[in-house]
Amino acid sequence: MRGWQRGAARTWVGAAALVGASGLAATVAWACADSSCSPVWRLDAPDYACEGRAMLSPGNDTRINLLLLMRSLAPVSDAGASYAKPDWDDGQLGHVFFSWKGLRETLWPQAPEPETAASEPASECAAPKAAQDAFAAALLADKAVAESDRTLLMTLRTKAGCADADMAIKTTSAAGRGYLDYLLGADAFYKGEYPTALVGFASASRSASPWLQETGNYMVIRVALRQAVAKAIDQYGDFAGLDKIDKTAAQAAGEAIDRYLKAYPQGRYAASAQGLKRRVLWLTGQDAALAQSYEAMLRATPGNSAAAADLAEEIDNALLQRADGVQAVVGGDKTPLLMAVADLKAMRLLDPAKPMPLDAQTLAAQAPAFAGHDDLYGLLDATRAYYAGEAPRSILTRLPDAARSASYTPLAFSRQVLRGMALAKAHDANEAGFWQELMGGAKGLWQGPLAQLGLALRWQRDGRIDQALASASPIKDTTLRQLMLQTMAAPATLRANAADATRPDEERNVARFTLLYKGLTRGAYADFTRDLALVPADPKADLTAWYGAGLATPPAQRFTRGQWSDVLPCPPLEQTAATLARDPANQTARLCLGEFYRLNGFDGFALYTPFEKVEQLGRGKDQFRGPMLSRDAIYAAIIADKSAAADLRAYALYRAVMCYAPSGANGCAGPTPDYAAYQAQQVPKAQRKAWYDELKARYPTSRWAKSLRYYW
Structure with missing residues (x-):
């Protein structure tokens, strides 16, 4: 969320979004018209959702499901890991949900890249620095190159590929000529002159230098792949489709890969060449072989490695975003892991009025392919039944209770959360106890808060918000508590939370702000004047703007230190409220109240408001009486x-x-x-x-x- 909502949005789109959407800055959700992601605070996700869940789900980004599955095959621990600091887009998700980007940054945080020294500006047209460094190292180690050639070639390497590069030079040594051939190939490669590039690299591969021999052979692969996609890239740099691929060049690339790997099975580029084999399969439409390759990699790639995230992205881009790719996955019987992720995607209810896209017969026909993956197939079967609206008791029989486990893989956790969702549908009396038991073993990142959301939803249905927000409540997640504070908490509950020194300052401030905001706008003026005593002095509170990053909550000090007088001579807000407590119809005091709204950005502002017609956290009864006075x-x-x-x-x-x-x-x-x-x-x-x-x-x-x- 980009700051607290003010009365700036005056078109229908903006005005309607003030309440229809929910946003979150730091850990607090507020109505916000410009949120890039407005999460729905519920467990189920029948269609794609921008908020990812720590369970295999139809609504998850496919990459998230792929990674969760990899982290289930060989269990990994999140011990010692901490949530990444949320950026502008992810701040509203708290620790209950996450985006793909937030998941990657949490599991594999990246150190900031060092800035390039001003004295060494990077060329936009030349090869990447790593490639230049590799060339330089090989050149310096080759004693057969004349010193004069070495100096010339080192200079030329930084310019190869640039429009002003003068490649018409001569070397004095035969060894130097091999490096020049390589640079001629590189220059043509970066300029898109692929036939010339092939000549240069092929010539370099016949030199005496082992580095040139291997690198030249490898670059032949890269040139052929560039040729293959050259006509498939449109004027804007976007991929125009596989039908534009030069299949002959793609096949040539595959042959070059085979030659390279035969000659250099443990070569410096062997891993890259293996990856490029998958690209050739993709370019040549060999989806069945590509799917089997990915299936093997899913099983072999550790789920706690960044390579797992890279693999998830590659699979999603190359296979699961295409109808042909999905058909290759679900049409065979050798790729159950990929099939599971494709099935989850197929379960998305794009139109709730229509039947489940993946019917029971289709899924049942896949069962033999899941031999040895009974828990995974059981989850798919139960998930399909749940979103198809089948009887919740039938879903419970598919998912045995394991809520007392000491820990959970993502797959095991998914099964239990879905069981809890079925208990909720069945209005089972044991649901609340189930969620509390599940919390004990929900130790993975995002698992505990998701289980807490399940309990919060149950207590919301039961009207037990006071219990959910009590100091001893098992619902500890700050985001969930703040959502309930803004929407359903009674005045007494807000006062208790505002005074509870065991809760985080941001949460207590939400309680104070909500209590004062609702009291003032609903006409509880006597309560408002008394509740002002809950606001700490805090001279550092930022009252200059509601917008901007860095404000974790709207400051409650706005009610004690905000502006109350401009063109009208109004007293401090406390006096205005006291007057209205004695005489609610006092016109001068009412106008001064309006001045406070106007001068402090309350026009159009709203606390968090859930989406209409969706069962989610925060859709309970507001326990403040009376309509809002605008x-x-x-x-x-x-x-x-x-x-x-x-x-x-x-x-x-x-x-x-x-x-x-x-x-x-x-x-x-x-x-x-x-x-x-x-x-x-x-x-x-x-x-x-x-x-x-x-x-x-x-x-x-x-x-x-x-x-x-x-x-x-």
């Missing part, structure tokens, strides 16, 4: 009172018109759940003109009449 309602009430003091009524007319400046949309109303509610907030232009005309006619000498020039 600025436009304050002005409308004073305008309707013809006996109101002239200066107050003139200001209300002025502000009512200004609510529509400059977009013509109401900027003083609260956030809305849908388009109909948004439309209901608007008044027609004729009404704004009537306000404008009345201000000009009835209060012509007021500063408000003199300053107002339009009615939008």
Whole structure:
């Protein structure tokens, strides 16, 4: 989320999104119109979701499912690992969900790359530095190269591939000529002159230098692959499709790979060549062979290595994003691991009104392929049944209770979470106990918070939010607690959490802010004045803006130190609230309350609000009474009172018109759940003109009449 929501979005798209979407900055969810990912706080994911779960699921990014499966084949431990610091996009996911990027950065954090020294600028056209270094090392080690040639060739290496490279040079030694042939090949390679590149590298491979012999043979592979895809890259650099591939060149690349690996089975480029064999299979449409190659790699690649993540990305890009690739996976019987991931993707309910895309008969026909993978097939069978809407008790029979295990692989954890989801559908009395038992062994990253979400959802259905938010509650995840604090917590619960020194400061601040915000906007003015005592002084609280990275929560100090007076001479907010507690209809105090909203960015602001019509955390009953009071309602009430003091009524007319400046949309109303509610907030232009005309006619000498020039 990009900062706290203010009243800046005045189009329908922005206004509707204020409540329809949820965002999260640091560890707190707030309504936000510009979130790149708005997670739905529930366990099930019937369609693709931007929030990944620590369980094999139809809604997961396919790469996530692939990696979870690899980490299940040979169990790995997350001991000692810590969650990566979330970036702009992932901050809203907390520790309950994750993105593919967040998963990679958590499991395999990367040190920042050192900056290139200013005295050594990197050339944009030349070969990568690693390639230049390898060439330089080989050249320096080759004593047969004349010193004059060495100096010339070292200089030329940094320019090969650049438009201004002068390759028309001569060497004085035969050994030097071999390196020049290599550079001529490299120059042509980077310029896309592939026939010339082949001549250069082939010539280099016949030199006396072992490095040139091997590297020249390897580069023949690279040239052939470049030739194969040359016509498949469009003017924007995007891949235009496999039908554009030069199959002859691709086959030549495969033959060159075989020659290289036969000559150099343990060569310096052997691993790369093996990887390029998969590329040739992809380019030549040999999907069945490619799938079998990937299946073997899934079994052999340790799930705790970064290579596993690289493999997941490659499989997704090369195979599982294509219909032909998926068909090769599910059409055979030799790739059960890939088949499982393809099946999960096939279970996505793109249209909830239609039957499950993967029917029971199709899955049952695959069962022989899963011999030896009973738990995996059992999960697939139960998952299909769950999302197809079958009886939850039948799902429970497929997934035996193992909630008391000491730890879980991702596959084992997936089976238990799905069992818990079935218990929830069955309204089983033992569901809450199941989640609490599961937490004991849910030690992997993201496992514990996901199990806590299951318990939170159950207690939400039971109306036990006070128990969920108690100090001794097993629901410890800060994100989950903050969602409940913003949506369903009673005033007494918020006060207790605000005063609980055992909870993180950000969570306590959410309790304070929610208590004060709801109390003030719902008219609980006496409670509000008393609750202000819960706000710490904290002179460092940032009150300059609601937007911007770095603010973990909206500062509760805004109610004690925010701006309350501008063009109207208003007292501090505490005094305004005290006046309204005695006299809720006091028009001066109501206008001053509106000034506080206006000056502190509360127009359009909303606490976290769940998506409509989706069962998820936060969709319980709000325990604060009364409707929210917005600025436009304050002005409308004073305008309707013809006996109101002239200066107050003139200001209300002025502000009512200004609510529509400059977009013509109401900027003083609260956030809305849908388009109909948004439309209901608007008044027609004729009404704004009537306000404008009345201000000009009835209060012509007021500063408000003199300053107002339009009615939008």
